[in-house]
Amino acid sequence: MLKNITIGQYFPGNTIIHKLDPRIKILITLIFIIALFFVDSFTPYLFVIAFIFISIVLSKVPLKYILKGLKPLFIIILITFFINAILTPGKLIFNIGPISITEEGLRQATFMALRLVFLVVGTSLLTLTTSPIALTDGIEKLLNPFRKVGLPAHELAMMMTIALRFIPTLLEETDKIMKAQMARGADFESGNIMNRAKSLVPLLVPLFISAFRRADELAMAMEARCYRGGDNRTRMKVLSLEKRDYLSLGISLLMFAIIIFFRYFI
Amino acid sequence: MKIKIEGLNHIYSAGSPFEIKALDDVNLEIDKGEFVGLIGHTGSGKSTLVQHLNGLLKATSGKIFIGDTEITKKDIKLKTVRQKVGLVFQYPEHQLFEETIYKDIAFGPKNLGLKDEEVDERVKESMNLVGLDYNSVKDRSPFELSGGQRRRVAIAGVLAMKPEILILDEPTAGLDPRGRDEILGQIKSLYDKNSITIILVSHSMEDIAKLVNKLIVMHKGKVNMQGHPREIFKRVDELEKIGLGIPQITYLMRELSNRGKNIKSDVLTVDEAKNELLKYLRSNDNA
Numbered sequence: 001m002l003k004n005i006t007i008g009q010y011f012p013g014n015t016i017i018h019k020l021d022p023r024i025k026i027l028i029t030l031i032f033i034i035a036l037f038f039v040d041s042f043t044p045y046l047f048v049i050a051f052i053f054i055s056i057v058l059s060k061v062p063l064k065y066i067l068k069g070l071k072p073l074f075i076i077i078l079i080t081f082f083i084n085a086i087l088t089p090g091k092l093i094f095n096i097g098p099i100s101i102t103e104e105g106l107r108q109a110t111f112m113a114l115r116l117v118f119l120v121v122g123t124s125l126l127t128l129t130t131s132p133i134a135l136t137d138g139i140e141k142l143l144n145p146f147r148k149v150g151l152p153a154h155e156l157a158m159m160m161t162i163a164l165r166f167i168p169t170l171l172e173e174t175d176k177i178m179k180a181q182m183a184r185g186a187d188f189e190s191g192n193i194m195n196r197a198k199s200l201v202p203l204l205v206p207l208f209i210s211a212f213r214r215a216d217e218l219a220m221a222m223e224a225r226c227y228r229g230g231d232n233r234t235r236m237k238v239l240s241l242e243k244r245d246y247l248s249l250g251i252s253l254l255m256f257a258i259i260i261f262f263r264y265f266i
Numbered sequence: 267m268k269i270k271i272e273g274l275n276h277i278y279s280a281g282s283p284f285e286i287k288a289l290d291d292v293n294l295e296i297d298k299g300e301f302v303g304l305i306g307h308t309g310s311g312k313s314t315l316v317q318h319l320n321g322l323l324k325a326t327s328g329k330i331f332i333g334d335t336e337i338t339k340k341d342i343k344l345k346t347v348r349q350k351v352g353l354v355f356q357y358p359e360h361q362l363f364e365e366t367i368y369k370d371i372a373f374g375p376k377n378l379g380l381k382d383e384e385v386d387e388r389v390k391e392s393m394n395l396v397g398l399d400y401n402s403v404k405d406r407s408p409f410e411l412s413g414g415q416r417r418r419v420a421i422a423g424v425l426a427m428k429p430e431i432l433i434l435d436e437p438t439a440g441l442d443p444r445g446r447d448e449i450l451g452q453i454k455s456l457y458d459k460n461s462i463t464i465i466l467v468s469h470s471m472e473d474i475a476k477l478v479n480k481l482i483v484m485h486k487g488k489v490n491m492q493g494h495p496r497e498i499f500k501r502v503d504e505l506e507k508i509g510l511g512i513p514q515i516t517y518l519m520r521e522l523s524n525r526g527k528n529i530k531s532d533v534l535t536v537d538e539a540k541n542e543l544l545k546y547l548r549s550n551d552n553a
Contacts, residue, residue, distance in 0.1 A: 011283065012283060065282075176355065176360075177360070177361050179317065179322045179355070180355045180358065180360075180361035181361060181373075182322060182348065183320060183322060183348055183352070183353040183355070183424065184348075184373055184374035184377060184423055184424065184427065185345055185348060185349065185373075185374050185377030185378055185427065186373070186377055187345070187377070201363065202361075202363045202364075202373065203363075205363035206360055206361050206362065206363050209360075209409075210360055
């Protein structure tokens, strides 16, 4: 059950997608997300599909891995689909009692569901091909200009690094505590909702305690190494843009332009 | 209860780039009432192996029998298996969660669906076994206690299930010498009084030598050696090759014997060594 979450799980590799500058990858993902919201007909979706498909192939991340990230969101996608299908007014196709399905509704629902799917696939591809450290490095660099208006870019990036860094640790910890309680006869999988919620107490209490303990220890370890935050820190890996970065940014801008073109000029 | 393991394999994250073969064709038999020591380098598969014994991990392939039940079958009731095979994890004090020690120890028996009186009885009994005073401690929060005491609460929580096989995964890790001796003493007396099977995972050759009557050595997911500790600790070179060793006192006696003194080199404990040395000194009349 805990193994289904791919967000924050880096899939190591040495492909062109992995090697792209994290700043560029974040920008491309942003462009991709924004572009998704401009898509309002099926032809531009072909470009989106082609774009994401080529990226996946280039990254050599198995498709199975990416689809696994969709699993936990399956219900949300379904709900989105149904709500859109039911609540959009328009030309009636058929109705069951008070529920009526319209042509516009179906169209809208398909769009929304596809949009969610691509949102998840696009962002998982980013986190799957970028190590958490590179990711936060990129975010920090991208946020740097906003420091002038008082945004603590470095601190934010450090918080994100730590959060990402602790996802697998906490998952492991959860797994361990779960097993320990199961060894004492705890049952996390059956019973009604109330019982299941109750059965989480033996899991959550120790998990919180250990999370606080870890936070304490980490703060101590950072202070022991004289960590004092932002200014004048140098880094081990200095980011630099290469030809492939400009090229891929160019391609995604082109995709964006095509989608805008379809939206407003056709 | 007899434990029998046939051709057990376990692969973590099969099919991903992080695939690790943790257990590689493990075959073992552990008889009822044996006190088994399980040693091996970090990552040798000890913890993975013991988690299979109460069904917390599913075997990739192979069979495990606890008594006459094959617990690797699909439709097996794991709750009954987990009652029979008690597993105390590493740093078990991290799993405590209740407001009072009483409630925490009662968690296991309550999950078994026992009556309140029976639960009461079992909590008392298991607190007694680990040397915690029922009346003065039962209503305190587990988080007020010292590390060693908390660990005892956690062990009591497993003992309260009355397992027929008890597995302890490094029960003394991170304890001070006194806490360590106390816990080991309690495990030993538990073994002597009740006729249960105990499996002790440990990195301390001294602890192993003092307690167990059968030793299993794991290396890279395989069973490397098994037998009586006295026999196994004779194979120093092989043990050192896989990152293990023998008790300090055994090293000492071996060295003395290598230097031509007429003493037994396969002693396991300080007491045995003392007797052996006294015997040697007296026989030579050079005391």
